[in-house]
Amino acid sequence: MAAETGTPTTLTLKSNDDELFSVAESAAILSVTIRNMVEDGCAGGVIPLDNVDGKTLASVITYMNGISAIPADEEKKKSYRDKFLSDKDFETLADMVLAANYLNMSCLMDAVSAKIAQVMEKKSVGWVRRKFGIENDYTPEEEAAVKEEHKWTFEGVETDDDN
Amino acid sequence: MGGGDDDDRISKLPDDILVDVISRLSLKEAGRTSVLSPRWKNVWKHTPFLNFDADDVLQKIMEHHSSKDLIKIEAPKYVEWVNSVVRAHKSPTLKEFKIRFHLDNKYESSITQWLEFAFSKQVERLELNHENFINPNEYYCLPDFSSFASCKSLKALSLVSVHVTDGAVEFFLRNCPLLEELTVCCSHKFLDLEVCGPSLVLKHLDLQHTYDFRTLKICAPFLTSLKVQITKGLLIENVPMLVDLSLTSYSVKGLISAISCCFSQLEVLCFSLTSINKEVMSEHGNFPEMPKLKKLFIEYKTCGYESLVRLMASLIRKSPSLEEFALQYNYFPPKVRKDRGVEEAMWFPNNHVKVFKLSSDYSRVSDVMVYIVGGILGNCAGLEKIIVDTSDGYFPVNDRHKIERRNKAKQQLEPQIPHHIEFVVL
Known part of the structure; x- marks a missing residue:
């Protein structure tokens, strides 16, 4: 673990279209699915994520890095999430919410669901x-x-x- | 989000994600998605949030010339709405079940069925608010609570304008190990209530407008906020986390003795004084120090300008860290003598206060407001913002009157406020 070795631990994630991504463990464990793998000691080699494609995974990792760089300040995190999702089209949002669901990332799932609901609000x-x-x-x-x-x-x- | 999308991606999302999305809409909007296509017909029935929000109708009732007649027409419709949703609902659990409407005991059997329904789905947040047009003699009485055996998941319970006995409250406190928020307002069935116990996880307790206590004992190690009327029999002990306190009291003496154990830890104090007697004046000096107090809100529901000034001054003097001071004052005299004694009493230098808010029904104008704002300006050198809320008052007002009131307040107060202080009139 990072605290023991002094250098941050990096994980390698593999998308279902065989793209490889490096991501700091501290950011990746925002996903409960990945955290469980790390805790069970199965995160040594490459972690295959069979339900996420490379394009979506790249986006999710950008989010993981961005949000974990913000200290514990709920308001700042929220404004990061809003900004992060602001330019995404519905196709991308649908991919993200499925990925967030699979990766068990409740904060991202909440934000995407809320964004989709916002579009439906007060509409016929x-x-x-x-x-x-x-x-x-x-x-x-x-x-x-x-x-x-x-x-x-x-x-x-x-x-x-x-x- | 781009325009039309031919492959109907949204309908292909799994049920749990769609339910998660529509749970964020109002219940009516969520229900309306049933009309989109057969794929959507039953999605809304799985929402764990049932908030029967009829704010638009409640507003109409408030403004109607004969509110009671309108309630007679609208209440059966509301009850039918809840009944039809309860019949259709499919989720095995409920996060939230909220009823807010003027409902009297005529609807007893429906209301009891709703409660049984909510508890059978392990509801987490339950609200039964029968609003304020109901005569207390016709309040719904909470039935034999032992039938609510499955209340283990309850985290928040709010009962307003419902008859609740002390036995019922103590039952919930004993049987809901997760209960963090409890509100019981306008009930008239209490006698001796004990909110005590080493296993209580209660954080918020609101017992406003509930006056009939003989004794009320509060002993809750995790309690952070408390709203209560002071009565003779109030006993508060072992509340080390309590920082936010709202009290209504007839006397300052009663207030000081009831909460003497927690003054020094308070961060927010909302103090509503409903009547004045001679004792009040002499007790002002006896407030203990409140070193952590950041927000002070005085709701002064009685007359007596001099007494208010003395109360205000002594409270602010005892609160060296105070940042926000709000005063609600409606029963002011039209004219006040510029009395030397009162002017001398208006002394409470405090450099931390940044925001002052004055809430008052500006249907009439009194010099009192000028004196109060002047007093704050004279004592609080660090002041950054003054907010005057003219919308306060018992009766609803139309838009023209709202604008008139705002203008009155602006004209009266603006000349004395220095430019570096932000001045907002609501």
Whole structure:
């Protein structure tokens, strides 16, 4: 461990498309999945991450390095997360949330989920369908039945679909 | 996020991620996702957050000329809403279950079923707030609590305008090993309550507007914040972590004796004085030192300008580290004599105070405000900001009146405030 040897321990992560990445152990253990491997002593060689591609893993590692460089200050961490996610398109966010889920990184998962929810907030059903390309495969009768069953969700609701 | 996306990536995300996303929306918005497509029909039913928020309706009721009539129309709709969600809900556990509406004991059987539902799903945060238009004689009574045997997961419990007995509170304290926050407001069934025990992990206790105690004993080693009315029988001991205290008291003497054990550790003190008697004036000097106090909030719900000045001065004098001072003052006299005694009493030099906030219903203007702001300016050389909140007051006001009040406050106070001090009128 870093504290014993005086030099930071580095881990090697391998994406599912065989890209290799070096990352400081202190940053990588933000992932509970990786931390468990380290604690169980299975992080000696290369750690294969079968559910994450190279492009996403590179992004996640940028996040790991960035956030672990910030001292324990929740506000600064939050503003780093906001900035980190601000320019990501939905494709990337979807990849990130899946990776965060697989790597068990609750802080990143929370941030990405919140970001996706933010897009849906105060928007009409039609707007959300268009924005995310959701295919509506209800028949008109089925849709009317679901709307009737969930009538309460439309009461007192104002949507803001302009932006 | 880019425009339309043909392959409908979002619908391909696993259920638990979609549930995580929609759990961050309001319950109505989450429920509305059911209409997106069949893939989404049941996703919302797995949300562990059931917050039955009807703020828009509550606001309408507040502003309505006959609130009670509107409640008669809206309450059954609210109850039906909760019932239909409870019937549809599928998640095995609940993080949050919040009811906030004017509901009286007519709905007793529904409310009891909701509680049983929430406890059967190991709810972590439970709120039952029946709001303020309900006559206490018609409050919902918390039923035989032994039926809530599965309350082990409870971390926060809030019961407002609900009849709760001391036995029920003590049951929850005994049976919920994780309970950190407890709020019981406006209940009228308490007699002798003990919030005590070596295994209590309670951090926040709020017993505001609950007056009928004969005795109240608080002995909680992890308690950090406490809101309570002072009564004769209040006994506080073994609260080494307590830093944030809110009290309502009829007398300063009662306050000092009740909390003598924790004055020196307080960081935030909110002190609401509801009536004045001769004793008050002579007791002011007896406040113990509060070396750690950073925020002081005085809610002065009584008349007597001189007495307020003396109270303010003696509290600030005993708080050398004070950074923020807030005063809420509505029962002021229209005219005040510029009395020498009062001016001399306005002496509490303190260089740490940075922010002063004055909350008052500016429906009328009094010189008192000028004197108070002048007193603060004269004593607090390090002051950086003055906030005047004119929105305070019992009755809701329309937008035109709000603007008028703000203008009155600005015109009255701005001339005396130096330019280097930020002046904000709310």
